[in-house]
Amino acid sequence: xxxxxxxxxxxxxxxxxxxxxxxxxxxxxxxxxxxxxxxxxxxxxxxxxxxxxxxxxxxxxxxxxxxxxxxxxxxxxxxxxxxxxxxxxxxxxxxxxxxxxxxxxxxxxxxxxxxxxxxxxxxxxxxxxxxxxxxxxxxxxxxxxxxxxxxxxxxxxxxxxxxxxxxxxxxxxxxxxxxxxxxxxxxxxxxxxxxxxxxxxxxxxxxxxxxxxxxxxxxxxxxxxxxxxxxxxxxxxxxxxxxxxxxxxxxxxxxxxxxxxxxxxxxxxxxxxxxxxxxxxxxxxxxxxxxxxxxxxxxxxxxxxxxxxxxxxxxxxxxxxxxxxxxxxxxxxxxxxxxxxxxxxxxxxxxxxxxxxxxxxxxxxxxxxxxxxxxxxxxxxxxxxxxxxxxxxxxxxxxxxxxxxxxxxxxxxxxxxxxxxxxxxxxxxxxxxxxxxx
Amino acid sequence: xxxxxxxxxxxxxxxxxxxxxxxxxxxxxxxxxxxxxxxxxxxxxxxxxxxxxxxxxxxxxxxxxxxxxxxxxxxxxxxxxxxxxxxxxxxxxxxxxxxxxxxxxxxxxxxxxxxxxxxxxxxxxxxxxxxxxxxxxxxxxxxxxxxxxxxxxxxxxxxxxxxxxxxxxxxxxxxxxxxxxxxxxxxxxxxxxxxxxxxxxxxxxxxxxxxxxxxxxxxxxxxxxxx
Numbered sequence: 001x002x003x004x005x006x007x008x009x010x011x012x013x014x015x016x017x018x019x020x021x022x023x024x025x026x027x028x029x030x031x032x033x034x035x036x037x038x039x040x041x042x043x044x045x046x047x048x049x050x051x052x053x054x055x056x057x058x059x060x061x062x063x064x065x066x067x068x069x070x071x072x073x074x075x076x077x078x079x080x081x082x083x084x085x086x087x088x089x090x091x092x093x094x095x096x097x098x099x100x101x102x103x104x105x106x107x108x109x110x111x112x113x114x115x116x117x118x119x120x121x122x123x124x125x126x127x128x129x130x131x132x133x134x135x136x137x138x139x140x141x142x143x144x145x146x147x148x149x150x151x152x153x154x155x156x157x158x159x160x161x162x163x164x165x166x167x168x169x170x171x172x173x174x175x176x177x178x179x180x181x182x183x184x185x186x187x188x189x190x191x192x193x194x195x196x197x198x199x200x201x202x203x204x205x206x207x208x209x210x211x212x213x214x215x216x217x218x219x220x221x222x223x224x225x226x227x228x229x230x231x232x233x234x235x236x237x238x239x240x241x242x243x244x245x246x247x248x249x250x251x252x253x254x255x256x257x258x259x260x261x262x263x264x265x266x267x268x269x270x271x272x273x274x275x276x277x278x279x280x281x282x283x284x285x286x287x288x289x290x291x292x293x294x295x296x297x298x299x300x301x302x303x304x305x306x307x308x309x310x311x312x313x314x315x316x317x318x319x320x321x322x323x324x325x326x327x328x329x330x331x332x333x334x335x336x337x338x339x340x341x342x343x344x345x346x347x348x349x350x351x352x353x354x355x356x357x358x359x360x361x362x363x364x365x366x367x368x369x370x371x372x373x374x375x376x377x378x379x380x381x382x383x384x385x386x387x388x389x390x391x392x393x394x395x396x397x398x399x400x401x402x403x404x405x406x407x408x409x410x411x412x413x414x415x416x417x418x419x420x421x422x423x424x425x426x427x428x429x430x431x432x433x434x435x436x437x438x
Numbered sequence: 439x440x441x442x443x444x445x446x447x448x449x450x451x452x453x454x455x456x457x458x459x460x461x462x463x464x465x466x467x468x469x470x471x472x473x474x475x476x477x478x479x480x481x482x483x484x485x486x487x488x489x490x491x492x493x494x495x496x497x498x499x500x501x502x503x504x505x506x507x508x509x510x511x512x513x514x515x516x517x518x519x520x521x522x523x524x525x526x527x528x529x530x531x532x533x534x535x536x537x538x539x540x541x542x543x544x545x546x547x548x549x550x551x552x553x554x555x556x557x558x559x560x561x562x563x564x565x566x567x568x569x570x571x572x573x574x575x576x577x578x579x580x581x582x583x584x585x586x587x588x589x590x591x592x593x594x595x596x597x598x599x600x601x602x603x604x605x606x607x608x609x610x611x612x613x614x615x616x617x618x619x620x621x622x623x624x625x626x627x628x629x630x631x632x633x634x635x636x637x638x639x640x641x642x643x644x645x646x647x648x649x650x651x652x653x654x655x656x657x658x659x660x661x662x663x664x665x
Contacts, residue, residue: 005551336534336536340523340529340597341520341521341523341524344516431496
């Protein structure tokens with residue numbers, strides 16, 4: 001029997017059991033659509049992350065207080081305030097304690113800054129303080145993040161672009177540069193160059209507006225106001241005079257970032273008198289952050305896809321069930337087919353073709369449905385994990401041709417594998433026994 | 439000059455069900471000549487259907503040998519045996535012979551599709567056959583849309599599709615009215631006469647058996663001599 005004729009007979013059987021065939025196919029459609037949606041959303045999110053991360057500048061490390069791993073907040077936070085155990089050297093420690101208005105906030109100090117600047121592979125360091133401040137413009141008051149920076153260092157490290165105006169210069173005490181989000185949309189009237197605003201108790205002139213940048217530690221400046229660090233200390237009063245919220249470190253060699261991170265950690269262990277177990281700071285690089293985010297994304301994608309795969313498995317069981325029913329119902333027909341010359345192998349192929357077609361159809365329509373789901377999710381904006389704040393024109397989900405081919409092949413194979421046992425059962429029926437059944 | 443087309447040598451068939459052995463044939467030897475019209479008669483449970491299955495290469499004997507056209511069928515592989523059935527034997531059963539989701543014409547075409555005959559040839563042949571059984575107006579009907587007699591005629595047409603040497607029929611007139619019975623039997627008789635086909639039928643109706651040249655009586659799995 002020619003394979004084309006076997007296929008025709010299989011299709012004939014499927015179309016004559018229309019509703020049941022469709023219900024079985026539906027099981028696969030849902031499974032495939034779920035897998036497609038999850039995989040492409042995963043791919044889209046990590047791509048979106050990647051494109052956002054590239055704003056950071058690969059040669060800038062960020063040192064911040066607090067830890068991202070190990071024994072949780074208790075050990076880190078309590079140890080930090082035991083004299084001699086953490087923080088600055090004894091002399092420094094006393095001074096810090098007196099000037100720090102909020103005693104529960106751990107800080108990076110001048111000593112740390114100095115120590116880092118001497119670490120191998122560090123080109124420049126720049127301390128930053130950040131805090132919240134009230135900003136007044138035309139009788140409207142908004143609380144905004146304020147960052148105090150050292151212009152010469154910051155300007156060389158930032159990847160933010162200017163939309164208009166200029167960057168700050170050292171020693172400027174009455175000028176600010178503002179993020180795009182501050183300029184547009186934060187106040188009822190948009191802010192422009194040379195506009196005067198009140199921050200805390202002082203009046204500043206806007207000299208520069210940054211281009212829209214998205215988010216991020218160093219480049220994500222949309223909703224931040226920048227001023228020189230000296231002025232910022234007068235406005236953000238809860239940070240000690242010799243303390244910093246974070247330290248930006250420019251490295252000499254982007255290929256040696258991992259080694260330089262290690263160097264920076266080592267000098268900080270010494271300057272802060274901590275060990276790697278009690279470390280109360282974190283050093284991050286764009287690449288390490290990217291890797292962390294990527295691996296988180298990957299786990300999430302795996303997890304979601306796993307759940308979707310379960311529905312695909314249920315669909316496969318559905319195929320097997322339908323095929324078993326079909327073999328039982330058609331026992332007599334199988335007997336007739338054999339009595340007029342059909343080989344066992346041809347009966348087997350006939351049933352495998354049926355289940356394969358169910359799988360293929362499910363795959364095709366599942367991809368289609370998956371596309372729709374992906375499209376809907378993309379257009380809604382997808383706010384999971386702060387995705388909403390990220391670039392607005394980045395696609396949230398990506399469906400690749402490979403994914404489509406994979407889905408088609410996979411669903412067809414699922415169909416065939418599910419049909420294997422029923423098809424064998426059909427092929428091995430004895431003609432006489434089959435003929436006896438009604 | 440007659441030659442043997444079917445030969446059974448001391449064929450025994452024992453069915454095993456749940457450990458209980460039920461002998462269906464207890465040693466049957468017979469020869470059927472080419473072009474012969476044979477009727478197998480016997481009460482139900484006598485083993486006549488089993489005998490027909492042996493003759494039609496649908497089942498293998500527990501012991502003994504079955505020769506079809508001189509070939510010992512126990513020496514054939516499953517796939518060759520299947521094709522042997524397709525090419526040399528046309529079988530008509532009592533009920534539900536047809537592929538339920540294929541039309542009458544497609545059903546007739548089916549055996550030719552199985553043995554991979556040329557498409558044009560098989561479509562032409564199917565048309566000839568449906569005309570021969572007088573059902574061309576039913577060509578595109580499904581079996582469920584036809585009467586029992588019509589279905590049996592389509593089944594006969596299908597059995598003839600590959601020009602078999604042997605036609606086997608198991609109670610094919612069992613549930614038909616007298617007029618249809620007569621029509622179908624005379625059709626078979628005509629095939630035997632004109633095409634020199636070997637026809638073997640199973641029946642429990644003496645008036646049907648009358649059409650045959652040879653009547654074999656089988657009782658309790660054995661041929662009743664002098665029946």
